[in-house]
Amino acid sequence: MNLVAARHGENGKVVTRRVRDAFLDVEKDAERSLKLSKADYIEFEDSFLIVGDSALTMANLFKREVRRPLSRGVIAAGELDAQAVLKRLLHSLLSNGGEITEGDGEHCYYSVPAAPIDDPDQDIVYHTEVFRKILSELGYTPHPMNEAMAIIYSQCVAENFSGLAVSFGAGMCNIALAVQGIKGMEFAVARGGDWIDTHAAKATGKTASQMCALKERGVDLTKPQGREQEAIVLYIRALIRYCLENIAAQFKKAQNSITLPGPIPFVVSGGTSLATGFLSVFQEEFLAVSKRGFPIEISEIRAARDPMTAVAEGMLVLAEQEY
Secondary structure, eight states: OEEEEEEEOTTSOEEEEEEEOOEEEEEGGGHHHHHHHTOOEEEETTEEEEETHHHHHHHHHTTOOOBOSEETTEEOTTOTTHHHHHHHHHHHHHHTTSOOOTTOOEEEEEEEOOOBTTOTTOOHHHHHHHHHHHHHHTTEEEEEEEHHHHHHHHHOTTTTSOEEEEEEOSSOEEEEEEETTEEEEEEEESOSHHHHHHHHHHHHTOOHHHHHHHHHHOOBTTSOOHHHHHHHHHHHHHHHHHHHHHHHHHHHHHGGGOOOSSOEEEEEESGGGGSBTHHHHHHHHHHHHHTTOOSSOEEEEEEOSSTTTHHHHHHHHHHHHHO
16 A cells, blocks of 8 residues: 655655655646646646555545456556556666666665465466566665564564564555564465455445445544444454464464574564554454464564554664675
8 A cells, every 4th residue: 555665864864755656647638637636647648647655545436436456455456557657666766756766776675575375376477576676777776684683673673683584565464473583484474454344334434435435534443433334443453363363373384493482572564553452452462362372482572663653664674784
C-alpha cells in the first residue's frame, strides 16, 4: 500500500520518505482540473494517471477502485501500466526531489516478500527482477532482501538480531525468525490488508477503497463503531489468527534444524498493525493459539517503533553493514 525509503540525512539522522502505491486513470480533458487540484499525475498514452495519495482520494470521491502497481504483495499481474507508474513513484521516492543521473551506482537494498505457503502461483522471482531492473535504470546498484528479516535488523539490535518478526502488509503477511542475525525461517501468507478490505467490503456492500479509507482514518479495534468497523475488526482478528497458526505449523516442521538459545522477542509491524488496539488484539489471539501449544518460546510481544518505516530502516542497517 505504501513505498517507503530510508537514508541518512546531512546531519547523520535517518530520514524516511513515503509515497502511496496507487494510481487512477482519467481522461485527458481533466488536465486543467488536475493542475488546479495540484494532484500528482503523469501523462500516459491517451490518458492521465493520477498517482500516490491523490489517486486514493479521487477514487473514493468517484466511488471507483484505485489501481495499484503492486497487488497481493508483488508486481500486479496483468496491470500493463504497473512498471511505468512504479518507476515514476520510485524516482520520486529515492531522488529526494533531485535528479538521479545514470550510473551513480549508489547501493539500494529493497525488500521482497517470501514465497507464500498458501499460494504457490505467486511469482516472487518476477517481482524481484522487475524491481532490480527499475532500480538499475534509475542509476542504483540493487540488492534484494527479505522484508520480515529487515524488521529484525532494525528492531532487535538489543537482542543481537535474534527475534521473530511479522510484517502485516497490504498484499501479504511476511514472517521471519532469526538467531544472531542468521535466518532460521522465512515464509509468507497470501493475506493482508487488501484481504481485510475486500472481504469487509463484500460483507457491508462497500468498495474495498472505501473500507481502506475508513480503516486508515482510524478504527479502535477494542471499541468498533458501526457495522463497517465491526467487519474490519472481525477480519483483522481472523488474519492474526491465521498468521499465528501458520507460524506454529511452519516452526514445527523446521524445529529439528533450528535451535533457539532461549526466549526471543516477537515483533509486530506493517501498516495494518497501526490500528488502535492492534497489539492488544494480537496478544489476545496469541494467548488463544498458545493454549493449543505454541512451539516458540517468546520473551515479549512488542510493536515496531514505527511500523510504517521499520522495513526501510532495517534495509539501511544492512546496507551500512555491507557498504
